[in-house]
């Protein structure tokens with residue numbers, strides 16, 4: 573198969589769909605790989621790195637879209653990219669179609685087959701191609717939160733780990749899933765006093781079994797949540813209700829009960845955020861003040877550490893990318909129901925029920941699409 577990897581063109585996107593190592597593996601499987609010039613530069617990979625791996629460098633995205641059997645990317649294709657997709661071409665990337673009717677219309681019109689990273693599943697019911705980005709965002713949250721807590725940034729001026737004779741920062745993490753667990757581990761590693769709130773008892777049992785030396789757990793009733801938030805120097809929002817907007821757990825009125833200069837890092841902002849006062853910010857202008865509480869609400873946190881994020885994403889996508897290339901999408905999806913769950917679009921038809929429901933479009937069952 574001829575695998576193509578264009579440079580990402582969405583503003584502020586520095587990741588790339590294939591690392592040189594992933595390209596090398598695909599080539600070792602007998603495939604050819606073309607990468608757009610400077611495609612990996614934002615993640616610290618030069619054209620020479622790809623050439624050393626055996627890939628070919630193309631000057632333009634147009635050359636890649638015109639010739640590749642499979643396009644591997646990070647972000648959803650932008651309008652100019654969608655115009656270049658062809659019938660029968662395979663697209664493997666994040667799509668997030670449910671809130672995006674324009675993109676859905678264009679993908680259907682293109683006749684391509686599109687497999688979305690975010691809906692590929694695993695045996696334990698997880699989302700293996702979303703998890704690496706949650707791990708990154710979770711580990712980054714205390715790092716940006718500690719910066720936000722600094723006096724010059726409007727914060728309380730509290731050091732995460734304290735010093736001998738001065739207590740550590742109190743960090744409260746709401747939601748103990750992938751983001752929350754990684755956030756809590758890093759905050760604890762920085763010496764903070766950390767409590768994780770969640771509504772799932774099995775999840776809290778797991779966290780308590782594995783991490784009881786590092787942080788405490790507490791049931792996320794409304795009463796417990798506001799009590800902990802009142803005492804916190806930093807609150808990290810990490811809840812997720814699959815397929816729904818994040819629940820608003822702290823109202824604007826409740827902000828006034830928090831310590832002045834406390835920091836909120838609302839990682840769940842990509843689902844609307846779990847604080848009433850959260851609004852999405854960018855890496856250029858990441859924090860803002862509401863009633864003396866500093867908010868960090870960057871919707872694409874992994875972009876701040878594009879190199880780590882690219883390698884983590886590529887590690888997770890590589891086995892699927894190789895299966896698609898080795899067997900073709902039909903056989904690969906027939907052999908792996910979890911990869912089939914990633915199928916969102918095939919030959920002008922939508923094949924993912926939740927997207928169809930959100931956009932009011934008829935859906936062809938993915939099993940039937942395999943036979944179409």
Ligand SMILES: NC(=O)c1ccc[n+]([C@@H]2O[C@H](COP(=O)([O-])OP(=O)(O)OC[C@H]3O[C@@H](n4cnc5c(N)ncnc54)[C@H](O)[C@@H]3O)[C@@H](O)[C@H]2O)c1
Pocket residue numbers: 703705706707709746747748749750751752769770771772775792810811812813818819821838839840841842843870871872873874
């Ligand atoms: N901003 C970013 O750059 C970025 C990056 C990655 C992930 N995210 C977002 O972070 C959020 C968390 O992702 P995840 O991968 O950790 O999800 P996850 O499903 O692994 O964890 C979510 C946790 O929230 C808990 N929860 C649900 N409702 C709750 C409530 N009312 N109170 C307390 N806990 C509750 C669940 O029990 C679960 O343990 C998602 O919205 C995800 O989209 C954002």
